[in-house]
Amino acid sequence: MTILVGYVPSPEGEAALRAAIDEARRREEKLLVVNTTRGDALADPRFAQEPDLSHVREDLAALGIDFDIRQVLGARDAAEEIIDLAETKGASLVVIGLRRRSAVGKLIMGSAAQQILLSVGCPVLAVKAEG
Amino acid sequence: MDNLNNLMQGFADVMAPLNLLLALVGVVIGTAVGVLPGIGPAMTVALLLPITYGMEPVQAFIMFAGIFYGGMYGGSTTSILLNTPGESSSVVTAIEGNKMAKAGRAAQALATAAIGSFVAGTIGTLLLVLITPFVVDFAVSLGSPDYFALMLLSFIAVTSVLGSSRIRGFISLLLGLTIGLVGIDTVSGQQRLTLGVPQLADGIDVVVVAVGIFAVGEALWVAAHLRRKPAEVIPVGRPWMGRQDWKRSWKPWLRGTAFGFPFGALPAGGAEIPTFLSYATEKRLTKHPEQFGKGAIEGVAGPEAANNASAAGTLVPMLAIGLPTNATAAVMLAAFQSYGIQPGPLLFEREASLVWVLIASLFIGNLLLLLLNLPLAPAWAKLLQIPRPYLYAGILFFATMGAYAVNAQPLDLFILLTLGLLGFAMRRFGLPVLPLIVGVILGPRAELQGRRSLQLSGGELSGLLGGPVSYTVYTVVAVVLLWPLIRRFVVRPLRARSAA
Numbered sequence: 052m053t054i055l056v057g058y059v060p061s062p063e064g065e066a067a068l069r070a071a072i073d074e075a076r077r078r079e080e081k082l083l084v085v086n087t088t089r090g091d092a093l094a095d096p097r098f099a100q101e102p103d104l105s106h107v108r109e110d111l112a113a114l115g116i117d118f119d120i121r122q123v124l125g126a127r128d129a130a131e132e133i134i135d136l137a138e139t140k141g142a143s144l145v146v147i148g149l150r151r152r153s154a155v156g157k158l159i160m161g162s163a164a165q166q167i168l169l170s171v172g173c174p175v176l177a178v179k180a181e182g
Numbered sequence: 183m184d185n186l187n188n189l190m191q192g193f194a195d196v197m198a199p200l201n202l203l204l205a206l207v208g209v210v211i212g213t214a215v216g217v218l219p220g221i222g223p224a225m226t227v228a229l230l231l232p233i234t235y236g237m238e239p240v241q242a243f244i245m246f247a248g249i250f251y252g253g254m255y256g257g258s259t260t261s262i263l264l265n266t267p268g269e270s271s272s273v274v275t276a277i278e279g280n281k282m283a284k285a286g287r288a289a290q291a292l293a294t295a296a297i298g299s300f301v302a303g304t305i306g307t308l309l310l311v312l313i314t315p316f317v318v319d320f321a322v323s324l325g326s327p328d329y330f331a332l333m334l335l336s337f338i339a340v341t342s343v344l345g346s347s348r349i350r351g352f353i354s355l356l357l358g359l360t361i362g363l364v365g366i367d368t369v370s371g372q373q374r375l376t377l378g379v380p381q382l383a384d385g386i387d388v389v390v391v392a393v394g395i396f397a398v399g400e401a402l403w404v405a406a407h408l409r410r411k412p413a414e415v416i417p418v419g420r421p422w423m424g425r426q427d428w429k430r431s432w433k434p435w436l437r438g439t440a441f442g443f444p445f446g447a448l449p450a451g452g453a454e455i456p457t458f459l460s461y462a463t464e465k466r467l468t469k470h471p472e473q474f475g476k477g478a479i480e481g482v483a484g485p486e487a488a489n490n491a492s493a494a495g496t497l498v499p500m501l502a503i504g505l506p507t508n509a510t511a512a513v514m515l516a517a518f519q520s521y522g523i524q525p526g527p528l529l530f531e532r533e534a535s536l537v538w539v540l541i542a543s544l545f546i547g548n549l550l551l552l553l554l555n556l557p558l559a560p561a562w563a564k565l566l567q568i569p570r571p572y573l574y575a576g577i578l579f580f581a582t583m584g585a586y587a588v589n590a591q592p593l594d595l596f597i598l599l600t601l602g603l604l605g606f607a608m609r610r611f612g613l614p615v616l617p618l619i620v621g622v623i624l625g626p627r628a629e630l631q632g633r634r635s636l637q638l639s640g641g642e643l644s645g646l647l648g649g650p651v652s653y654t655v656y657t658v659v660a661v662v663l664l665w666p667l668i669r670r671f672v673v674r675p676l677r678a679r680s681a682a
Contacts, residue, residue, distance in 0.1 A: 088411075088412055089569065090409040090410055090411060090412060091409065091569045091570050092412060092567050092569045092570060093219065093412065093566040093567075093570070094412050094413055094563075094567050095412035096415070096567065098412045101414075124410075124411060125409070
């Protein structure tokens with residue numbers, strides 16, 4: 052079984068990753084780190100660049116966790132990508148980070164977290180950033 | 183002194199609140215399009231042309247001048263923070279600028295680029311004020327054969343000096359000349375290339391061509407290459423420079439200006455060559471050669487200054503003779519024509535107030551750009567996060583609206599789309615777009631001057647050789663065209679001999 056974590060280089064993403072690491076060690080399961088971008092803007096701060104990724108890789112390797120990092124460059128939303136991956140990999144748990152959004156922002160852009168919470172078959176662990 | 187008085191009058195006119203507001207709008211839009219790769223000042227001016235039909239020409243040109251200078255500023259931001267040059271003229275800036283940013287000196291790189299641009303832009307605009315009247319005096323004495331020769335030089339220069347491939351340049355030029363031919367022949371009244379479509383008798387509007395090639399072509403090209411890995415944007419605070427940075431920057435700024443202005447003013451100048459020259463010079467003269475290739479501030483200061491000075495230089499031939507040397511100047515020339523203003527030496531007599539307000543607004547715009555760019559650089563970098571489908575949907579909307587607004591003819595929309603596909607194909611096969619747009623704009627004027635000279639000489643071909651000016655110009659044209667042969671049979675053997 053696999054634990055899937057939606058990773059973003061931000062405080063929420065780091066918090067989600069830490070929670071996922073804890074779960075993976077407790078359950079002794081494989082960890083799949085997913086980072087996505089639609090790839091249609093010239094710069095996307097939610098897309099993990101090499102320095103972030105190597106940092107994650109080192110941390111996970113140091114802790115001796117069986118892990119895989121997957122970066123998806125595609126036309127779809129991060130939420131859809133994670134929902135699909137959770138299905139195909141038969142994930143036992145999905146970990147996501149939450150951030151505070153304004154009502155208007157949610158109305159216009161929708162909420163990826165809500166979409167994942169409602170659609171994924173397995174339990175979802177939602178983590179807030181510290182502070 | 184007369185010019186200075188005129189310039190002061192120009193300043194007085196610019197100071198009207200509405201004009202200042204338009205200058206501000208111009209520089210904001212200009213910086214934004216400069217920051218975004220693929221969207222340049224030429225495309226923006228073309229898109230805004232139909233919208234400005236309702237304005238006074240003076241107001242429209244104040245805005246265009248802001249866009250022109252703003253585009254030059256904005257290009258450096260993306261070069262430095264993203265290693266993706268926003269404009270071709272800031273390719274060189276990316277070499278050292280991005281290295282500086284990676285080394286944590288993004289703030290200094292942005293500062294030296296912005297202040298250098300300001301210094302070069304101000305000096306360049308002053309030179310424009312001082313030099314243009316002389317060029318005008320010279321241009322008044324030119325006859326039709328000389329103009330024809332100069333335009334021919336312009337064609338040859340944009341096709342064979344700029345860009346990588348002469349053949350591609352000539353293909354693009356021929357496409358442009360062909361589009362320029364459509365319509366009724368002014369001398370014989372015959373219809374040319376109208377395919378029996380009555381609406382084509384008036385020719386294809388330059389605005390439709392510019393919007394189709396620049397905006398629709400680029401939008402289609404981006405749509406075909408939409409998904410790509412986002413680039414890393416280097417985070418930056420407020421730009422600033424230390425004492426050491428100032429000391430290392432001011433000489434490259436002045437040298438860059440000295441390179442940029444004359445090249446901009448030449449018919450084949452453009453901004454690319456002087457920025458390369460400035461970079462090479464700074465690399466040779468620097469006291470810190472070990473830093474070159476790793477983020478030397480001189481390598482940002484010089485080329486950025488050269489780039490802005492050449493923008494000022496470009497306006498000399500555009501205003502004085504009516505010759506465009508880069509894409510933005512070409513579209514601005516089209517704007518003059520669409521207001522019924524004939525660019526060229528008589529512009530300074532007939533539309534003196536317009537010209538001097540335009541020049542005064544360049545000074546104002548330059549100052550506004552410095553104020554706008556120094557504190558706001560991080561905000562401009564945020565523009566890169568806009569999903570491009572939104573951006574290009576907006577551009578296509580403006581393009582379609584603009585093309586329809588020109589003549590309110592549905593046929594123009596089909597022409598727009600066809601030209602957009604042509605623009606896409608040109609990008610696909612690496613054809614430069616500048617020769618095309620120069621061909622469309624200068625082609626009919628060159629034809630007019632050429633035929634006028636032939637009419638004066640009663641059809642004798644010798645009528646095309648007007649005087650010393652055209653002799654000189656034709657010699658230059660011949661040298662440029664034959665350069666590959668000259669290099670092969672004259673320069674290389676000489677070098678081989680001196681080596682042996």
